[in-house]
Amino acid sequence: MLLRKTPDIRSSEITDKKLYLRRREFIRAASVGAAAVAAGTLGVPQADAAPSWPRVKIPAFAKTSYGTGEKPNAYQDSTTYNNFYEFGTEKEDPSNNAGPLKTKPWTVKVDGLVAKPADYQLEDFIKPYALEERIYRMRCVERWSLVIPWVGFPLANILKTVQPTSAAKFVEFTTLFRPQEMPGQRRDVLRWPYVEGLRLDEAMNPLAIMAVGLYGEYLPNQNGAPMRLVVPWKYGFKGIKSIVRIRLTDRQPMNSWQLSAPSEYGFYSNVNPSVDHPRWSQARERRIGEFLMRPTLIFNGYGDQVASLYSGMDLKKNY
Amino acid sequence: MSVDRWIRRVAKPIVFAAALLPLSLLMWSAVHGELGADPLAKITHATGDWTLRFIVITLAITPVRRLTGWNWLISFRRMLGLYAFFYGSLHFLIYVIADRFAGLDFQNGIWVWSTARALAASIWEDIYKRPYITVGFIGLTAMAPLALTSTAGWIRRLGGRNWNRLHRLIYVTAVAGVIHYWWLVKADILHPAIYASLVAILLGFRLFAAIKRSRSHRQPVHARA
Numbered sequence: 001m002l003l004r005k006t007p008d009i010r011s012s013e014i015t016d017k018k019l020y021l022r023r024r025e026f027i028r029a030a031s032v033g034a035a036a037v038a039a040g041t042l043g044v045p046q047a048d049a050a051p052s053w054p055r056v057k058i059p060a061f062a063k064t065s066y067g068t069g070e071k072p073n074a075y076q077d078s079t080t081y082n083n084f085y086e087f088g089t090e091k092e093d094p095s096n097n098a099g100p101l102k103t104k105p106w107t108v109k110v111d112g113l114v115a116k117p118a119d120y121q122l123e124d125f126i127k128p129y130a131l132e133e134r135i136y137r138m139r140c141v142e143r144w145s146l147v148i149p150w151v152g153f154p155l156a157n158i159l160k161t162v163q164p165t166s167a168a169k170f171v172e173f174t175t176l177f178r179p180q181e182m183p184g185q186r187r188d189v190l191r192w193p194y195v196e197g198l199r200l201d202e203a204m205n206p207l208a209i210m211a212v213g214l215y216g217e218y219l220p221n222q223n224g225a226p227m228r229l230v231v232p233w234k235y236g237f238k239g240i241k242s243i244v245r246i247r248l249t250d251r252q253p254m255n256s257w258q259l260s261a262p263s264e265y266g267f268y269s270n271v272n273p274s275v276d277h278p279r280w281s282q283a284r285e286r287r288i289g290e291f292l293m294r295p296t297l298i299f300n301g302y303g304d305q306v307a308s309l310y311s312g313m314d315l316k317k318n319y
Numbered sequence: 320m321s322v323d324r325w326i327r328r329v330a331k332p333i334v335f336a337a338a339l340l341p342l343s344l345l346m347w348s349a350v351h352g353e354l355g356a357d358p359l360a361k362i363t364h365a366t367g368d369w370t371l372r373f374i375v376i377t378l379a380i381t382p383v384r385r386l387t388g389w390n391w392l393i394s395f396r397r398m399l400g401l402y403a404f405f406y407g408s409l410h411f412l413i414y415v416i417a418d419r420f421a422g423l424d425f426q427n428g429i430w431v432w433s434t435a436r437a438l439a440a441s442i443w444e445d446i447y448k449r450p451y452i453t454v455g456f457i458g459l460t461a462m463a464p465l466a467l468t469s470t471a472g473w474i475r476r477l478g479g480r481n482w483n484r485l486h487r488l489i490y491v492t493a494v495a496g497v498i499h500y501w502w503l504v505k506a507d508i509l510h511p512a513i514y515a516s517l518v519a520i521l522l523g524f525r526l527f528a529a530i531k532r533s534r535s536h537r538q539p540v541h542a543r544a
Contacts, residue, residue, distance in 0.1 A: 073356075081356035089507040092355055142505070144357060189507045260506050279449060279503070284422050288356045293422045 051079065053099060053220045058131065058213045061151050067135025073146045075215050077288045082222045083140065084241055085189055086175065086182040093184070094222035101181045101242075103226040112172070112247035115163035122226055126212060128161065129153035133216070134209060136232040138239070139271045139300045143293075145285045150230050151213030156204045164200060164248045171203045172196075172253035173229060174245035190256050196229065196240035197253030197267065199309075207232060207305050210243075233299040233306045235269045266319040270310070271300035275319050326394050334395055338402045341369050342409070359417035366410035371500065371514050373403035374493050378521040385528070397469050400489065404466040407459045415442060451502035458495030461488045490525075493518045 072078075084094040106122035131151050139145045159171070177193035179185040185192045202208065211230045212219060219225040224241025231238050237257050257265035264278050273283045273296040284293035299306050310318075345365055348354050354361040377400045384392045419441045427433050445452045465486055467473070474482045497518050501511040 077356040085506070089505075091357070091360075144360075187507075187509070279451060286357070286359075286421070291359075291417075291421055292425075295424070 051095075051220070053079075053095070053222070055220075056218045058151055058216055058218060061131035061133055061213070061216070064132050064134050066133075067137075067147070067149070070135050070137065070147045072135055072149050072215075073288055078146055078148050078214060079220050079223060081144075081146070081288060083142075083236065084184075084222055084224065086184045086192075086194065086242075087222065088184045089189060095220070097183055098221035101178075101221045101225070103221065103242075106226050106244075108227070108243065109245045110158075110162045110247075111245070112249050113165045113168035114248045115165060116161070118162075125158075126153070126227070129157045131212065136230060137300055138230075138232060138236050139285055139296065141235040141237060141265070141269070141277060141282075143280060143282070143285050145287050145294075147287070148214055149216070150209065150211040151216065152209040152211035152230065154206055155208040155210050155229065156206065158210065158246070159200075159203060162246075162248075167250050168248040169200055169250050170248070170252055171198050171200060172245075172247045172249055173198075173240045173243050174247070175240055176242045176244045190260055193244075194240060194256045195253060195259075196238055196255045198231065198238075199252075200248075202231070202306075202309055205306060205309065207302060233270060233302040235271055237265070238269050268310075268315075268318045270306075270315065270319075271296060272298055272315055272319070274298075275316055322391060326391055331394070331398065335398060338373070338399070341365070342406075359413070359421075363410065363413050363417060366406050366413060367500070368510075370403055370407040370410050371496050373399055373406055374489070374496055375514065375517045375521065377403055378489065378493060378518070382521060382524040385524075401466055401469060403492075404462045407462055411456075411459055419445065451499050454495045454502065455499035458492045458499060461491045461495065465489060490522055493522065 080095040081091045082094040083091070084098070087094040087097040103122075108120045108122060108125050109118075110120060111117040131153055133149055133151050135147060135149045137145060137147050155171075173196045175194035176182070177185060179192075198208065209230050211224070211228050212226060214223060219228065221242075224239070224243075227243050228241040229239050229243065238255075252267055255265075255267060257269075258267060271282075276282055282296055285296045286293045297303075345354075345362060349358055349362065352358075377396060380392050380396045380399070384390055415438070420438055423434065423437050423441060425434065446456045447453070465488055468477065468482065468485060477485065497511060497515045500514060501508060504511060
């Protein structure tokens with residue numbers, strides 16, 4: 001005879017198996033959390049276990065031969081070690097503070113010396129251009145560097161569409177000014193909004209791109225969503241983020257860092273190991289993730305494609 | 320337990336351990352890979368920050384003592400001052416390793432005699448050429464004789480008056496430390512400005528006290544005349 005014995009433990013009291021199997025993970029998360037709270041009070045940064053921002057894959061883009069052989073940095077490096085003063089001046093500030101930035105809808109104003117000035121919706125603006133992936137080295141003026149697989153399109157495509165007039169000599173870019181969502185703009189660390197510029201022939205160079213993504217995904221806010229400039233032969237600060245305005249002009253634009261410290265940051269800001277920053281040498285750089293520094297290359301190693309832009313120019317004077 | 324014994328047996332060990340906490344946390348975070356993408360920069364900045372914090376705390380002892388009458392605070396001054404030197408030395412050591420050593424080109428390999436020479440030359444060139452390094456190095460160097468003469472034996476040997484005079488070098492360190500920080504930031508001067516105000520208040524207090532003292536010394540002379 002079979003006796004039906006009631007279990008001593010009700011099923012509701014039994015820990016869910018999935019949770020049980022994850023108990024170590026939970027303990028680790030809890031102890032890391034506790035330590036992070038302790039560390040936070042002492043000013044030590046906390047590492048995020050998983051990104052707090054949405055990661056959205058870009059459905060279609062072409063691979064290119066740009067950067068073949070380069071080993072990209074880890075996604076975590078490129079998305080948590082950022083200079084984007086609109087969100088704070090510490091490297092981890094942008095990834096911690098950029099979450100609330102709304103990038104939809106996004107309007108890009110194109111004006112100045114162009115045949116077709118207009119306020120473009122981002123989608124309409126980008127749609128005509130085929131996206132491609134390019135792996136570029138990025139050298140910061142602060143002596144560190146990263147290798148980042150960008151997804152974007154040549155800046156020249158935009159310029160061809162909007163048709164600069166014959167008087168246009170320079171392109172000026174402006175970043176969004178929205179202190180409610182960009183807490184760094186509530187203090188006058190730089191003159192807001194952030195402004196950058198290129199000579200028209202620099203902007204037309206095939207290396208100059210507008211990036212809308214990295215690592216095959218749309219740009220996280222801290223990397224300059226929804227659209228930013230990437231000019232890999234120049235110091236990183238030339239790569240203006242979250243662009244809302246593109247203006248063609250006949251005068252050399254005054255970029256924000258030049259305005260802030262004209263003896264230290266010029267208009268051109270080409271990567272150049274033989275022109276020191278007044279306060280430090282630019283001869284070497286630390287690739288993020290490495291200990292020994294590497295020699296910095298003239299034009300960040302892109303000289304064969306851009307050096308001709310500057311033939312006959314004194315690069316020490318035009319820093 | 321008398322107050323004296325309590326300070327020696329309980330309070331001092333607690334302060335000693337607490338002052339090591341920033342270093343322990345830094346090491347813990349480093350081992351667990353929680354210092355972000357550029358841990359060397361983080362460690363350099365953190366040790367520099369703690370050097371300035373300990374300088375400010377050490378400088379605050381005398382004014383706070385004067386204002387509150389808590390004379391027992393003096394028992395902690397040497398330890399806190401030595402911690403300023405300790406974190407300052409760590410800061411310098413990390414700069415030497417992460418900035419100077421890592422920036423050499425090692426043409427003849429790493430572990431050769433020429434590396435030591437190139438390292439020394441590189442440190443010296445940086446101190447000579449870069450004003451913010453120069454002033455930082457002055458600040459650290461000014462602390463060295465203070466650490467060396469921090470013992471009771473040295474106070475006796477120098478005599479209280481001379482010892483006090485020598486130890487005013489900490490004012491040089493404090494000012495140099497603030498300038499060092501101010502000159503190295505790119506645009507955001509908030510943090511160096513905070514340290515500058517604290518140091519200005521703490522040194523201003525001493526200047527004010529000195530003026531008051533010299534006035535009260537002169538007064539009786541005037542009264543006699």
